[in-house]
Amino acid sequence: MLVQATLVALAVFICVGGAELIGLSMLNRPIVIGPLVGLLLGDLHTGVLIGAALEAVFMGIVNIGGAQAAEPGIATAVGTAFAITVGGGSQVALTLAIPIGILGLQVKNLLYIFLVGFFAPVFDKLAVKGEERKIITLHFGLWAVNWFLYSLVAFFGILVGSDAVQALLNAIPHFILNGLTICGNLLLAVGMAMLLRLLWNNKIAVFFFLGFVVVAYLKLPLVALAALGIIVAIVIAYNDFEISQLAKAGVGENVQVTDSEEEDFFDE
Amino acid sequence: MSNLTKEIPKEERVLLRKIFWRSFTLYSSVSPAKQGGSGFCYSMMPFINKLYNNPEDKKEALSRHMSYFSATIPMSTFIMGLTASMEKENSMREDFDTTSINAVKSSLMGPLSGIGDSIFWGVIRVIAAGVAVSMGQSGNVLAPIIFLLLFNIPAVVIKYYGTFLGYSLGAKYIEKLYASGLINILTKAASIVGLIMVGGMTSQMVNFKTTVQFKMGGTSVLNLQNMLDQIFVGIIPLGLTLLCFYLMKNKKVSINILLIAIIILGILLSALGIA
Numbered sequence: 334m335l336v337q338a339t340l341v342a343l344a345v346f347i348c349v350g351g352a353e354l355i356g357l358s359m360l361n362r363p364i365v366i367g368p369l370v371g372l373l374l375g376d377l378h379t380g381v382l383i384g385a386a387l388e389a390v391f392m393g394i395v396n397i398g399g400a401q402a403a404e405p406g407i408a409t410a411v412g413t414a415f416a417i418t419v420g421g422g423s424q425v426a427l428t429l430a431i432p433i434g435i436l437g438l439q440v441k442n443l444l445y446i447f448l449v450g451f452f453a454p455v456f457d458k459l460a461v462k463g464e465e466r467k468i469i470t471l472h473f474g475l476w477a478v479n480w481f482l483y484s485l486v487a488f489f490g491i492l493v494g495s496d497a498v499q500a501l502l503n504a505i506p507h508f509i510l511n512g513l514t515i516c517g518n519l520l521l522a523v524g525m526a527m528l529l530r531l532l533w534n535n536k537i538a539v540f541f542f543l544g545f546v547v548v549a550y551l552k553l554p555l556v557a558l559a560a561l562g563i564i565v566a567i568v569i570a571y572n573d574f575e576i577s578q579l580a581k582a583g584v585g586e587n588v589q590v591t592d593s594e595e596e597d598f599f600d601e
Numbered sequence: 602m603s604n605l606t607k608e609i610p611k612e613e614r615v616l617l618r619k620i621f622w623r624s625f626t627l628y629s630s631v632s633p634a635k636q637g638g639s640g641f642c643y644s645m646m647p648f649i650n651k652l653y654n655n656p657e658d659k660k661e662a663l664s665r666h667m668s669y670f671s672a673t674i675p676m677s678t679f680i681m682g683l684t685a686s687m688e689k690e691n692s693m694r695e696d697f698d699t700t701s702i703n704a705v706k707s708s709l710m711g712p713l714s715g716i717g718d719s720i721f722w723g724v725i726r727v728i729a730a731g732v733a734v735s736m737g738q739s740g741n742v743l744a745p746i747i748f749l750l751l752f753n754i755p756a757v758v759i760k761y762y763g764t765f766l767g768y769s770l771g772a773k774y775i776e777k778l779y780a781s782g783l784i785n786i787l788t789k790a791a792s793i794v795g796l797i798m799v800g801g802m803t804s805q806m807v808n809f810k811t812t813v814q815f816k817m818g819g820t821s822v823l824n825l826q827n828m829l830d831q832i833f834v835g836i837i838p839l840g841l842t843l844l845c846f847y848l849m850k851n852k853k854v855s856i857n858i859l860l861i862a863i864i865i866l867g868i869l870l871s872a873l874g875i876a
């Protein structure tokens with residue numbers, strides 16, 4: 334079991350961690366990790382079949398940003414491993430996969446909030462000091478530690494079996510799990526606040542509220558909001574441009590104002 | 602497309618290619634408050650080092666690109682290329698307003714991700730998975746490879762050319778803008794779009810729902826969330842974001858403390874049964 338557990342943990346590290354390292358390249362999807370685990374455990378055929386079955390189940394689940402469902406990578410890895418060692422095909426794989434996928438997601442959230450999350454200010458400090466080497470080390474170091482710890486879930490999951498995984502999940506008080514989900518949603522407020530600090534200017538701050546209200550009430554998708562924003566910005570920029578042209582013209586001696594309204598304006 | 606890359610001097614092409622390679626690691630150390638901030642900074646390093654000889658300028662540029670960044674990876678390099686061209690302008694001009702760099706960044710990441718997410722996650726991934734699943738169900742061992750190729754070839758191609766497109770578009774336009782003195786107007790316009798987008802993202806991504814209900818005789822007489830929604834939809838996320846902003850800007854509260862406070866708040870809210 335120890336060898337198998339190590340191999341499955343390795344597959345999780347390579348696929349789930351690797352997907353984050355090389356650009357969310359879909360290495361962590363069931364259709365990839367299932368066959369890999371099958372290959373490592375010596376039953377590629379079963380791996381492919383289970384990978385395909387679980388991919389069909391998890392196809393709707395993409396964990397980007399705030400992750401909400403079971404993590405498909407670890408779920409597939411452990412599910413496939415059990416299906417190969419214990420037997421029983423994709424039905425067994427799926428029932429075993431779900432609890433470990435949920436546990437995996439919780440661990441992933443924990444690492445996301447507490448491990449990497451706490452280094453966010455460190456990154457800022459290093460940038461201010463211009464410590465490039467350290468930024469690079471931290472950038473990759475966090476990745477390695479994060480996914481090493483994560484793959485331990487698969488390692489112990491295989492060692493102790495699915496019942497124990499379910500029991501462990503039940504043992505964590507619900508309010509902690511729920512609290513972490515709430516945190517994941519609220520922590521983005523800090524990121525938004527940091528962007529605001531970069532963009533805030535009392536004269537145009539009102540547009541922040543415009544964006545908020547439009548999405549909150551009209552449920553506009555961000556693409557539509559961007560289009561709207563660009564239109565508003567163009568109108569304002571055009572106005573500013575005219576004013577700046579007028580200002581320039583006003584400075585010059587030989588001003589030729591063609592519009593009568595503008596003449597009135599200057600007469601005042 | 603090849604014309605696009607040829608117009609750029611060779612030395613800069615090499616640097617842009619480095620940005621492209623480094624951008625793969627955008628989300629290596631993804632965290633709630635920064636998302637791909639460190640990855641963006643890492644990607645920009647070769648360019649920053651080339652442009653700024655003065656250590657102070659370099660530090661400023663590094664911290665500029667350490668801020669929150671989140672975009673669909675295949676679309677991210679377009680923004681990096683554009684940012685690189687603005688950094689180049691900044692290094693050559695004394696009067697460059699550096700807030701315009703982050704204004705452009707934050708106004709672009711929302712819409713580009715909106716397009717990118719739906720194309721890559723919504724369409725290409727689903728097509729690739731659909732093809733691969735039907736192959737896998739009949740036991741074809743090539744299924745995972747076909748899946749990865751179907752998804753990653755378009756993603757990487759767009760990512761590669763995006764770097765150069767962003768850079769050459771940016772360089773050309775910024776040159777013109779400076780010559781005509783339009784940059785201030787444009788910075789303001791970009792900041793407006795940026796603020797609107799941040800407002801929209803705050804509404805869409807910062808979420809809070811309370812489950813508090815007051816019951817009388819078994820029927821709910823007051824649903825707090827409904828009440829809050831009647832006052833103003835998203836009043837809590839908006840208030841929290843503004844509070845964080847206020848604390849950071851005016852009270853100089855460190856982001857560390859804010860992060861810890863929010864974690865405690867989240868668990869507390871859950872423990873008290875408020876959310």
